[in-house]
Amino acid sequence: MLSQYLFFFLSFVAVFSALLVIIDKNPVHSVLYLIVTFFSIAGHYFLLNAQFLAAVHIIVYAGAIMVLFLYVIMMLNLNKEIEPHKKNIPKVIAVVSACLLMMVFVATLKGAETTMLTSAKNSNVGLVENLGKVLFNEYMLPFELSSVLFLAGMVGAVFLSKKEIH
Amino acid sequence: MIAFIIYKSILVFVVFLVSLGIAAYSTYAERKVAAFMQDRVGPDRAGPFGILQPIADGIKMFMKEEIIPTVSNKFLFVLGPSLAMLTALMTGVVIPWGGDLSFGGQVYPLQITDINIGILYVFGVVSIGVYGIMIGGWASNNKYSMLGALRASSQMISYEIAMGLAIVALVMKTGTLSLGEIVNQQNGDWWNICYQPLGFLIFLICAFAETNRAPFDLPECETELVGGYHTEYSSMKLGFYLFAEYINIFISAAIMSSLYFGGYNIPFQHLIPVGPNILAFLQVGFFFSKIIFFIFFFMWVRWTIPRFRYDQLMNLGWKIMIPLAIFNILATGIMMFALGKV
Amino acid sequence: MQLTDRKKVVVKKEMSFMEKLYLPAILNGMSITIKHLFKRSSTIKYPEQKREIAEVYRGQHVLKRDENGAERCTACGLCAVACPAEAITMRSEERRQGEENLYREEKYAATYEINMLRCIFCGLCEEACPKEAIFLTDRIVPTEFKRNEFIYGKDKLVEPVGQPVDVTCRQTKEVLSFKKDKTKYHNQTFKDQQLLEGSQNH
Numbered sequence: 290m291l292s293q294y295l296f297f298f299l300s301f302v303a304v305f306s307a308l309l310v311i312i313d314k315n316p317v318h319s320v321l322y323l324i325v326t327f328f329s330i331a332g333h334y335f336l337l338n339a340q341f342l343a344a345v346h347i348i349v350y351a352g353a354i355m356v357l358f359l360y361v362i363m364m365l366n367l368n369k370e371i372e373p374h375k376k377n378i379p380k381v382i383a384v385v386s387a388c389l390l391m392m393v394f395v396a397t398l399k400g401a402e403t404t405m406l407t408s409a410k411n412s413n414v415g416l417v418e419n420l421g422k423v424l425f426n427e428y429m430l431p432f433e434l435s436s437v438l439f440l441a442g443m444v445g446a447v448f449l450s451k452k453e454i455h
Numbered sequence: 456m457i458a459f460i461i462y463k464s465i466l467v468f469v470v471f472l473v474s475l476g477i478a479a480y481s482t483y484a485e486r487k488v489a490a491f492m493q494d495r496v497g498p499d500r501a502g503p504f505g506i507l508q509p510i511a512d513g514i515k516m517f518m519k520e521e522i523i524p525t526v527s528n529k530f531l532f533v534l535g536p537s538l539a540m541l542t543a544l545m546t547g548v549v550i551p552w553g554g555d556l557s558f559g560g561q562v563y564p565l566q567i568t569d570i571n572i573g574i575l576y577v578f579g580v581v582s583i584g585v586y587g588i589m590i591g592g593w594a595s596n597n598k599y600s601m602l603g604a605l606r607a608s609s610q611m612i613s614y615e616i617a618m619g620l621a622i623v624a625l626v627m628k629t630g631t632l633s634l635g636e637i638v639n640q641q642n643g644d645w646w647n648i649c650y651q652p653l654g655f656l657i658f659l660i661c662a663f664a665e666t667n668r669a670p671f672d673l674p675e676c677e678t679e680l681v682g683g684y685h686t687e688y689s690s691m692k693l694g695f696y697l698f699a700e701y702i703n704i705f706i707s708a709a710i711m712s713s714l715y716f717g718g719y720n721i722p723f724q725h726l727i728p729v730g731p732n733i734l735a736f737l738q739v740g741f742f743f744s745k746i747i748f749f750i751f752f753f754m755w756v757r758w759t760i761p762r763f764r765y766d767q768l769m770n771l772g773w774k775i776m777i778p779l780a781i782f783n784i785l786a787t788g789i790m791m792f793a794l795g796k797v
Numbered sequence: 798m799q800l801t802d803r804k805k806v807v808v809k810k811e812m813s814f815m816e817k818l819y820l821p822a823i824l825n826g827m828s829i830t831i832k833h834l835f836k837r838s839s840t841i842k843y844p845e846q847k848r849e850i851a852e853v854y855r856g857q858h859v860l861k862r863d864e865n866g867a868e869r870c871t872a873c874g875l876c877a878v879a880c881p882a883e884a885i886t887m888r889s890e891e892r893r894q895g896e897e898n899l900y901r902e903e904k905y906a907a908t909y910e911i912n913m914l915r916c917i918f919c920g921l922c923e924e925a926c927p928k929e930a931i932f933l934t935d936r937i938v939p940t941e942f943k944r945n946e947f948i949y950g951k952d953k954l955v956e957p958v959g960q961p962v963d964v965t966c967r968q969t970k971e972v973l974s975f976k977k978d979k980t981k982y983h984n985q986t987f988k989d990q991q992l993l994e995g996s997q998n999h
Contacts, residue, residue, distance in 0.1 A: 344575035352582025496840040759830045
């Protein structure tokens with residue numbers, strides 16, 4: 290019962306702050322709302338008893354990526370005065386593509402089974418030991434492939450940031 | 456159930472008070488240690504040996520004029536120090552302060568909660584701790600505060616990686632993320648420092664960087680940035696920032712001693728002829744002596760080593776600490792494989 | 798051109814592995830600071846505890862009174878002339894009838910000011926004084942908040958009646974004998990000086 294209320298509360302916070310991310314004019318405020326969204330999503334993971342996922346979500350998204358977002362936005366010092374005038378055509382394109390994406394989501398969710406929320410409460414899938422076993426047994430290949438992908442990304446970043454020596 | 460809730464609330468309250476008390480007296484100890492290392496006397500006017508100095512400082516902080524700059528973002532300006540304080544105090548819940556107490560067949564552990572991702576929890580809280588500084592620095596609408604905030608964020612992110620990698624090697628050795636379990640494993644065994652000396656060194660250096668302590672105190676570098684991220688702060692909001700720093704030191708000292716130095720375990724504690732309850736209190740005392748040593752160590756380093764230059768800091772973090780930490784993981788893996796522990 | 802043989806040529810040489818580690822250097826520094834932790838502090842807690850001062854210490858001035866309680870100073874201005882820092886100013890006035898118990902000489906200093914911020918405590922005023930009126934004592938000039946408060950007038954300089962400031966403790970034997978030496982010009986009476994000048998002329 291309590292988890293039900295918590296679920297609705299967290300969902301409300303997540304959706305509301307996600308809306309504020311795009312509504313708020315100030316980019317720094319948007320980033321802060323996005324952090325709130327991430328925290329409420331981490332709360333959802335906790336409700337699903339996926340503690341590891343929740344902690345990693347906070348560490349990686351709220352703790353590292355959003356800090357970098359905030360860092361860049363602070364560095365750029367965006368404000369209304371220097372904001373370039375935007376044309377209307379990109380806005381129309383953005384709205385149309387967002388609507389298309391929405392349609393895709395709706396279509397996929399319509400076909401999905403509705404599972405009970407409470408069924409995940411007592412499962413221990415999200416705990417570290419189980420997650421590790423699953424990752425390194427059943428999903429060994431995708432896991433290693435994704436790590437190779439990350440490595441490639443890192444090498445690319447280093448290569449791009451390196452000054453060319455003539 | 457009710458007794459359980461009351462017991463936990465008392466424990467939370469005690470940990471809260473102890474954190475604040477230690478932080479308050481750390482300010483006094485810092486000034487005293489600095490004075491002694493420079494052949495001075497230090498604060499000695501308030502009470503015998505200046506022992507009431509923290510109280511005088513606290514009253515001063517509360518009495519000072521509260522200034523919120525007119526061009527600042529008021530909500531975020533207040534949110535910054537609050538967040539810094541909140542995240543500093545949050546970490547204390549997963550630290551095992553001592554062995555179990557038992558009254559009337561009921562076991563009362565001296566740890567607020569032993570979640571099985573304890574280390575990750577600590578790590579998550581530390582990683583969001585930087586928001587207090589960033590938000591405060593940005594909301595001040597001052598270039599010095601801003602630069603301090605930027606420095607803090609990039610420094611923390613850089614050293615978090617090396618810190619995490621240092622812990623990974625430790626987790627490989629212990630096989631658990633729960634702090635209570637890690638401390639228990641060191642009971643009657645060698646402390647983890649014997650298995651992970653390099654890991655400890657990396658962790659220690661990163662802890663200095665994460666708490667913004669000298670020689671990594673660039674976010675509040677007076678010579679370049681006036682006061683750094685708290686240039687515009689006054690009164691108790693400034694006090695919160697300073698306090699949060701000392702609480703962070705206290706917590707990181709506690710984490711270092713529980714991860715690498717056996718936590719509350721006293722060597723050969725099974726030979727001490729006392730009951731389990733008294734032993735628990737002895738363990739708390741021993742744990743705190745370790746913590747106080749580490750706090751002293753933080754101060755000792757601060758009054759010895761000059762501040763890094765910013766590029767040196769980044770070079771150390773990315774080009775030395777992270778490769779070393781990865782090497783440490785590799786070496787740990789090889790050793791474990793060679794000893795047949797995998 | 799080489800002026801001294803103390804020059805040191807700075808070379809930027811490659812650091813050795815141990816130097817690159819930095820840890821030995823850091824440990825060395827930390828051992829130095831920990832040693833200082835056990836050293837005695839050299840602080841003197843001033844108001845309670847006073848630093849030992851030399852016997853000939855020259856501190857705040859005093860304008861002496863004679864044995865009857867009359868001011869010795871006759872406002873001759875020799876001290877102001879002698880003062881290298883030009884810290885002393887004074888204004889003289891003639892003694893009136895009935896003021897004999899206040900002022901020893903027929904002329905006295907109506908105002909007498911020493912700017913303690915200018916004063917360098919050299920003691921030349923003391924040496925110049927023919928009336929043994931001004932002395933430097935072992936008292937320390939206290940700190941003030943305003944610059945004006947450092948200009949000491951007669952209220953602060955003249956010793957109170959009945960409470961003579963002891964100036965002998967800081968006077969070495971040589972100074973005392975110098976003060977008493979009648980062959981020295983400034984210690985002589987007018988008659989002595991005339992006699993001396995007469996003997997020199999002849």
